[in-house]
Amino acid sequence: MTQPAETAGRPGGRGRPVLLTVDDDPGVSRAVARDLRRRYGDRYRVVRASSGEEALEALRELKLRGDPVAALLADYRMPQMNGIEFLEQAMDLFPRARRALLTAYADTDAAIQAINLVDVDHYLLKPWEPPEEKLYPVVDAMVETWLASPDAALADVRIVGHPWSAPSFAARDFLARNAVPYRWYSAEEPEGRRLLEAAGAGPDDVPVIVPPSGEALFSPTEAELAAAVGLTVEPSTDFYDLIVVGGGPAGLGAAVYGASEGLRTVLVERQATGGQAGQSSRIENYLGFPDGVSGGQLADRARRQAAKFGAEVLTARKVTTLETQGPARVVRFADGGCIAAHAVILATGVAYRQLEAEGAGALTGRGVYYGSAITEAAACAGEHVYIVGGANSAGQSAVFFARHANCVTLLVRGTSLEASMSHYLIQQLAAIPNVVVRTGTTVVAARGEDHLQELDLRDTTGAVETVPASHLFVFIGAAPRTEWLDGVLARDRLGFLPTGPDLVVDGARPPGWPLQRDPYFLESSAPGVFVAGDVRAQSVKRVASAVGEGAMAVTLVHRFLGDR
Known part of the structure; x- marks a missing residue:
């Protein structure tokens, strides 16, 4: 790995977090490394490279050695590989490293583009003299954010x-x-x-x-x-202004807006923030990201944004009960603990329905997976992967696994994709040579000893074909996670939660409604309990609408609190 002599042999250097700079101008490269060592050299190892390829090789070696990388600073104008292209590839190696682009005033448009393309945290105009005013505050912010991340x-x-x-x-x-x-x-x-x-x-x-x-x-x-591993599982207090249940786009949107508007906010997620959207390999129709963004990146940015405003995020806590106790709304956890708040926003999303195929249940996690299961990408190299589903999530997964597998077959029960998948995704799939779309096809059986080995596929004529298969990814239907609310809130026949006008039938408010007003637009059948995102009846199942509903729910929470 190429690095300055003064950092290569420094005692105790290995293992310290790395600040990596890349610039093809030797003078600029020496200057930024000098300024960084002056302020951070006692805690961080400064590594510099003269090209994007050289920097990527350095990052690969750091990855193999297990050395952490805290921040990347890359010059925009470099031959062969510019700074944006380098940062985009570097994200695959160190996704949690903070990123900054070094640019001249004339290239500020490129820096703004980079914020969308590769989630750049900052851009620095050259020259940055004096560093105390222009360089160090930016690097301080990057380092502080990294120190708060799991990588640290x-x-x-x-x-x-x-x-x-x-x-x-x-x-x-x-x-x-x-x-x-x-x-x-x-x-x-x-x-x-x-x-x-x-x-x-x-x-x-x-x-x-x-x-x-x-x-x-x-x-x-x-x-x-x-x-x-350092994730937050215990609340800091027992009473909040707002409890958000569910960490998908709607829940994260509610947490960001709630905390930013001064509400003591806690988000409770039973597994991982991002929800189904967080498992998407690439979302290309979300406003403001013309080059697409992975669900994981979007969730990470939202999680960091919520934390910046002071929201707590509790992970691996399953909510089992919702109660109204006077002015307080109480949520109880599966382990017996509980927290309370003035208001609650339910953003629990939906879960993929289980595949009703013989043997599929026994092979779940052993070749049969629900959602993208991106951790399996390497194991799919050279394999024939099958994906069940005809909506956007299935299409996005097919595009992703096509980069790893020898062949990807999309199994669709309907007669076409047009009724359930976005046009841009249909076009993408048609242009990928190793993706095959089989319509009118269902999985009727999955077999294997210690893992999935075969699938039985049935077409519209009733004929059954047995095919070898090691990986099956399932994206069928959407079932709301609301069984724990049965008898507490009104639910429709599918389990979704109606709100606002849908609760008022022929001018009559929902049974047991205690207030002299109709429920607000996103309010459930219990005052002070709001619903946002896919779990809400009649909602639009899109990331943008879920985020919008999360923000709108916070506005209605303020209105509810003002009524009291």
């Missing part, structure tokens, strides 16, 4: 498991969806066996998770795993 403390989380173990997959998926970096070791490989032996465990104890503390966890629950 969790770069050495290790998982040992079996490739076809459902619990092992669940642990990897949980960490990946919560943007916690980890290293995966198969229990069949030498390094995996060494880790198991060091932890005093055997092959039957997997998954074994070793956090930075070194205290191994054996088949932990999600709550135990979340606590061990």
Whole structure:
């Protein structure tokens, strides 16, 4: 790896977080490295490169050694690979590293473009003299944000498991969806066996998770795993202004707007922020991102934005009960704990329906997956992947896995994609040579011993074809997660939550409604309990509308609080 002599052999340098700069102008490169060492050299290792390719090679070596990278500063105008192109590729290696673009005044339009394209945090105009006023405040903000991310403390989380173990997959998926970096070791490989032996465990104890503390966890629950890797699982207080239940786009939107408008806000998510949208490999029709954005990146930005405004985010906490106790709304957790607030926004989203195919349930997590399960991408290399579903999420997954698998077959029950999928995605799929769309096809059986090996596919004539398959990703239907609200709030026949005007029938307010006004637009059948996003009856199932409803719900919360 190319780096200055003064940092290459410095005692204790290895293992410290890295600040990497890349600029093809030797004078500028030396100047930025000098200024960074002057302020951060006692805590960070400054690495500089003279080209994007050289910087990527340095990042690959850092990745292999397990060294954390806190921030990347790249010049925009470089030959062969400009700064935006470098930062876009660097995100694949260190997605949580903070990013800044060094640019001249004439290139500020490019810097603004980069904010959308590669989630650039800042851009710096050259020259930045004096650094105390123009450089250090920007780098300070980047470092502070990175220190608050899992990368800062969790770069050495290790998982040992079996490739076809459902619990092992669940642990990897949980960490990946919560943007916690980890290293995966198969229990069949030498390094995996060494880790198991060091932890005093055997092959039957997997998954074994070793956090930075070194205290191994054996088949932990999600709550135990979340606590061990530094995610917040306990509330800081027992009473808030606003509780948001669910961390998808609607919930994150509500948390951002609630906290930014001065409400003491806590968001409770049972697994990972982002919801179904967070599993999307690329969302291309979301306003303001002309080049698309992955669901994970969008969720990460929203999560950081909520935290910036002071919202708490509790992970791996399942809400099981909602109660009204006088002016307070109380939510109870599965572990017996509870918190209360003046108002609640329910943004619990929907879950993919289970595949009603013989043998599919037993193979879940062992070849049959719900959602994109992006952690399986590497295992799909050279394989024939099958995807069930005809909506946007299935199409986005097909585009993603086509970059890894030898062939991707999209299995659609309907006669065409036009009724359920966006036009831009249909066009993309048609242009990808290794994607096959089979309409009028359903999965009737899944078979395999320790993992998925075969599928039975039925067409509209009733004929059944058996095909070899190792990976099946399911995106069928949308079932609301509202069983825990039965008898508490009004639900429609499908389990969705009606709100506002839908609750007023022939001028009559919902049964038990205690107020002398009709429910507000997003208000449920219980005053002070609002609903946003996909779980709401008659909602538009799109990311943008969910975010908008989350913001609108906060406005109605303020109106509700003002009525009291």
